[in-house]
Amino acid sequence: MAISGPHIRTDLESITAWVDEGARVLDVGCGEGELLYALVHRKKVDGRGLELSMDGVRRCVGQGLAVIQGDADTDLKDYPSNSFDYVILSQTLQATRQPREILEQLVRIGRHAIISLPNFGYWRVRMELLLKGRMPVTDRLGYDWYNTPNIHFCTIRDFVMLCREMGIRIERSLILGADEKVIDAPADSGRANWWGEQALFLLQRT
Amino acid sequence: MERPVTETPALFRDCGPAEPARSIVLGKDTPLRLDSGVELGCFRLAYQTYGTLNADRSNAVLVCHALTGDHFVAEKHPVTGKPGWWNLMVGPGKPIDTDRFFVICSNVIGGCLGSEGPKEINPATGQPWGLSFPVITIADMVRAQKMLVEHLGIRQLFCVIGGSMGGMQVLQWAVSYPEMVYCCLPIATAARHSAQNIAFHEVGRQAIMADPEWRGGDYLNQNTRPTKGLAVARMAAHITYLSEPALHRKFGRNLQNRAAITFGFDADFQVESYLRHQGISFVERFDANSYLYITRAMDYFDLAADHGGVLANAFRVKGADGVERPTPVRFCLISFSSDWLFPTSESRAVVHALNAVAANVSFVEVETDKGHDAFLLDEPEFYQVARGFIEGNAQRRGLTSTAKGA
Numbered sequence: 001m002a003i004s005g006p007h008i009r010t011d012l013e014s015i016t017a018w019v020d021e022g023a024r025v026l027d028v029g030c031g032e033g034e035l036l037y038a039l040v041h042r043k044k045v046d047g048r049g050l051e052l053s054m055d056g057v058r059r060c061v062g063q064g065l066a067v068i069q070g071d072a073d074t075d076l077k078d079y080p081s082n083s084f085d086y087v088i089l090s091q092t093l094q095a096t097r098q099p100r101e102i103l104e105q106l107v108r109i110g111r112h113a114i115i116s117l118p119n120f121g122y123w124r125v126r127m128e129l130l131l132k133g134r135m136p137v138t139d140r141l142g143y144d145w146y147n148t149p150n151i152h153f154c155t156i157r158d159f160v161m162l163c164r165e166m167g168i169r170i171e172r173s174l175i176l177g178a179d180e181k182v183i184d185a186p187a188d189s190g191r192a193n194w195w196g197e198q199a200l201f202l203l204q205r206t
Numbered sequence: 207m208e209r210p211v212t213e214t215p216a217l218f219r220d221c222g223p224a225e226p227a228r229s230i231v232l233g234k235d236t237p238l239r240l241d242s243g244v245e246l247g248c249f250r251l252a253y254q255t256y257g258t259l260n261a262d263r264s265n266a267v268l269v270c271h272a273l274t275g276d277h278f279v280a281e282k283h284p285v286t287g288k289p290g291w292w293n294l295m296v297g298p299g300k301p302i303d304t305d306r307f308f309v310i311c312s313n314v315i316g317g318c319l320g321s322e323g324p325k326e327i328n329p330a331t332g333q334p335w336g337l338s339f340p341v342i343t344i345a346d347m348v349r350a351q352k353m354l355v356e357h358l359g360i361r362q363l364f365c366v367i368g369g370s371m372g373g374m375q376v377l378q379w380a381v382s383y384p385e386m387v388y389c390c391l392p393i394a395t396a397a398r399h400s401a402q403n404i405a406f407h408e409v410g411r412q413a414i415m416a417d418p419e420w421r422g423g424d425y426l427n428q429n430t431r432p433t434k435g436l437a438v439a440r441m442a443a444h445i446t447y448l449s450e451p452a453l454h455r456k457f458g459r460n461l462q463n464r465a466a467i468t469f470g471f472d473a474d475f476q477v478e479s480y481l482r483h484q485g486i487s488f489v490e491r492f493d494a495n496s497y498l499y500i501t502r503a504m505d506y507f508d509l510a511a512d513h514g515g516v517l518a519n520a521f522r523v524k525g526a527d528g529v530e531r532p533t534p535v536r537f538c539l540i541s542f543s544s545d546w547l548f549p550t551s552e553s554r555a556v557v558h559a560l561n562a563v564a565a566n567v568s569f570v571e572v573e574t575d576k577g578h579d580a581f582l583l584d585e586p587e588f589y590q591v592a593r594g595f596i597e598g599n600a601q602r603r604g605l606t607s608t609a610k611g612a
Contacts, residue, residue, distance in 0.1 A: 046566070054571060061538065061568045061591045064598015068557055068569040075561070083564035 010180040011116045012038065014200050015088060018114060018172065019043050023085035026050065026109065028072050028102075029092035033060035040065065048084075050075060073097045076105035084110045091116055091198075094150040100162065107168055107205040116200045121155030121193040156193045163203065172202035227254045227277065227284075229320050232353045238315075239349075241506075244340035248329065251354050252320025253277050253312035256296065257304040259360070265605055266360045267302050268351065269295075269311040270368030270375035273443075273500055274492055276319040277311040280304065285319075285491045294584060295367075301593035306605070307364065314375075315350040316342040316500050318493035325426065325493040337423035342499060344371070344507045348378045352386070362386050364603060365596060369393035369581035370548065371500070374507050377556065380535040381509060381520045389536040389599040391592060394545055394581045396552035397517055397559070398508035403547060406446055407501040410439030414494045423495055436494040437485030444484045449544040449577035453477060510559075517559035532563040538595040539569045540588060542580040568595060 012035045019025060023045050027036045030049030033056070040047045049067035051057045060067035072089070073096055087110030093099050094117065106113035119125075128136035135145040143150065154162075156175070163170055173187035175196035185191040187199060229252040232238070237245040254277040259266060269279050269292065276283075280290040280297045296302045296309055313321035316339070324339040331338075355363060366379045366387050373395025380390050399407075414420055417435025421428045445453075457477040461467065464474065473479040513519035521533045537560055541553040550571045560567040572588045574580045581588065 048566065054573070057568075058570050058572075058587060058591055061570050062594035064594050064601070066536065066566050066568045068561070068567055069571060070557075070569075075558075078558050078561040080562065080564055 010176060011090065011198060011200055014174050015039075015090065015114050015116070016042060018202055019045060019086050022046070024083070026079070026084045026087045028076070028087060028089045028106070029095075030056070030060060030065075030067060032056050033063060033065045033067065035088065035090060036060065036065050036067070037063060072102055076102065076109060079105075079109045081108050082111060086110050086112050086114055088114045089116075090114075091118065093117055094153050096152065099152045099154075100166070103162070103166065103168070107203055111204070112171070113168075113203040114201070115159075115203060116198060117154065117156070117159060118150075118198050119156045119193065119196045120153040121157060122197045123194050124197075126194075156187060156196055156199045157190075159199070159201070160188045163201075167206050169204045169206045170201055171204050174200040176200070227252060227320070229253070230354065230357065232350065232357065238346070238353065240340055240346045241343040242341050246315075246322065246340070249315060249322035249350065250320065250326065251312050251315065251322070251350055252317075253310060253354060254279065254281075255311075256280055256309040257307050259308040259358070260605075263360050264362065264364060264603065265307050266355070266358070266363050267307045267309045267365045267367065268355065268363050268379070269302070269309060270347075270351075270366065270372035270379075271311060271314065272368070272370040272372045273504065274440075274488070274497075275372065276317065277313045278319075279309070279311045283491075286487070291582060294582075294589060295592065301589050301596055302365075302367065306600075310355070310358065312351055312354055314347040314500065316347070316496060316503060318496035319491075321350075323493070324423075324495035324499060334426040336426060336495060339495070339499065341502055343503050344374045344378050345382060345512075347503065348375050348382055351375070351379075352383060355386070362388055364388050364605065365390060365599070367391040367393070367592075368395075370395055370578065371504050373548075374504065377509060378507075380533060380537065381512075384523050384533045384535050387535045388603055389538070389595070391538045391540065391595065392553075392556065393540045394542055394548045394553075394578055396548050397510060397520075397556050399504050399506075400552070403446075404505045406443065406547075407505055409442050410501060411498050413438040413442070414497060417494075420494060423498075425494070431489070432494045433489040436489045436492065436497060437482075439494075439497060440488040440492075441481045441485040444481060446547045447577060447579040449546065449575055451544065451575040452577050455575070456480075517555065518562040521560055521563045521565050532565040533560075535565070536599060537565065537567040538591070539567065540581075540591060541569075541571045542576070542578070542585075542588075543571055543573050544575045545578040545580065547578040 016038050021043050025045040025047045027049045030036050030051050036047045036049050039045045050070045057067050057069045087106045096102050125136045175183040175192040176198050177183045177195045183195045229250050231250050233249050237247045239245050280293045298305050313319045316323045318325045324335045328335045366376045368376045373392040376390050376392040380387050414432050414435040417432035419430040420432035460476045462473050462476045462479040467474050509520045510517040522530045523533050524530050539553045541550040557569045570591045574585050576583050
């Protein structure tokens with residue numbers, strides 16, 4: 001079931017823009033290190049990565065990035081509180097077993113957390129379910145419901161509600177619609193939840 | 207008991223960049239204080255260097271060898287005639303590029319290839335040390351290496367690297383002298399020797415001591431050698447360096463130069479013949495008492511125990527302002543999936559401890575069926591990871607691509 005495989009580039013660009021120069025950054029689920037590499041080289045951050053797939057880890061370390069193999073669901077608890085300026089979780093929350101616990105860990109470990117999510121409330125997803133009665137599958141992420149790693153989808157509104165419930169402040173958000181066009185709408189608006197294919201949040205524990 | 211600093215002539219000179227192997231007497235002014243409490247006033251350390259130290263002495267890499275290794279890292283071995291034990295890692299154009307880095311490797315204290323150890327003459331008695339040699343630890347090996355590094359005028363090593371017992375020394379370096387290590391690669395190793403590993407070592411030691419030619423450790427004076435015991439020790443240990451699939455792939459149940467089993471106790475199977483050969487060739491190059499001392503040093507290794515039982519505490523550094531910070535050393539741990547002597551879980555325990563202090567750490571498990579010895583073998587992915595880590599840190603440290611230009 002995967003929806004809207006948000007094109008990675010634009011959300012990475014935005015994350016790079018949000019991070020302060022020279023900050024301490026932990027990229028959780030850093031994949032093959034695309035974002036981490038950009039942050040280390042363009043923003044001179046002290047960057048670390050955590051990645052589940054050994055292939056990804058090898059590729060990261062092979063290009064000089066400080067990355068360890070590990071599982072966000074179990075390993076984040078090892079990190080001390082406030083040990084990073086930013087903890088980033090890019091397009092990964094929906095693939096974790098315990099999204100709420102992970103969110104808690106992210107704002108504990110980092111002074112800020114940056115999260116990007118695919119929006120299950122995006123109009124095309126809603127239409128697919130409404131008109132075809134099938135779990136949405138898009139071209140970008142061709143998973144079916146039975147083989148998708150994405151097990152905890154949410155809508156932008158769901159996520160905003162969860163943050164409110166957990167006392168997490170949304171410092172900044174960015175809603176990206178079709179073709180990664182910026183949707184000029186607040187994260188808690190119906191427009192964002194309808195037109196946004198993906199969303200990016202800068203969070204802080206209150 | 208003062209002995210002059212002498213440079214031993216090269217036993218063998220490779221056509222590569224290797225300098226003649228050297229040895230130096232250290233501890234003349236300040237003795238080496240061992241963990242056991244004994245002070246070694248004068249001790250010899252044999253070492254080898256490759257490449258050129260740059261002007262600001264920032265390109266030094268210290269290689270730490272494993273249990274039965276030595277300082278002939280990247281050149282033909284003077285005794286066995288075999289290629290350097292890590293010439294896949296160290297050499298021109300290799301991950302530790304000798305065109306770029308100044309590589310140092312010393313025979314550990316307690317060893318038997320020129321460094322002070324049970325086989326050498328105790329200057330106080332004129333007799334071989336034998337069992338009167340003090341028991342040494344991994345930390346003692348590292349203390350001795352530090353004296354060598356300081357003697358060479360190096361204030362900070364760019365990198366410290368080693369596998370197995372070499373990896374233990376790497377960890378000890380990072381913990382004992384964090385300000386002297388920029389980055390490090392502890393490979394196929396652990397922060398403590400496990401009960402199973404101590405058990406295997408004990409089997410080896412008992413094999414040596416059960417050999418009547420061991421003579422209570424006094425065999426050198428009595429002109430005998432416990433070769434049978436040492437060979438058995440090596441055979442048992444060698445099995446732990448491999449893996450079941452690797453042994454099976456290499457030998458299966460194949461018979462050795464015969465069509466059928468002989469109903470006797472000859473080496474019917476290829477694997478038996480192979481192990482016997484491993485044992486026999488080992489005794490030519492290794493001293494039995496050295497084997498006892500060095501295995502003991504590994505058994506005693508337990509970094510957490512030295513830090514209140516909490517491994518993470520080993521990686522906290524107290525600054526001049528009294529504030530504790532994570533170690534400044536940058537780590538890359540590498541394990542091998544089929545290594546059951548130093549399994550991945552041991553490396554992971556170190557990674558967890560480093561994470562707990564938010565230290566800078568990378569960790570990769572290399573997929574292989576070659577067991578513990580994989581770190582010495584051709585595993586392209588392993589060298590690719592090591593190269594990437596070293597390259598990234600060299601750039602960060604401002605080391606240009608050739609030592610000469612620096």
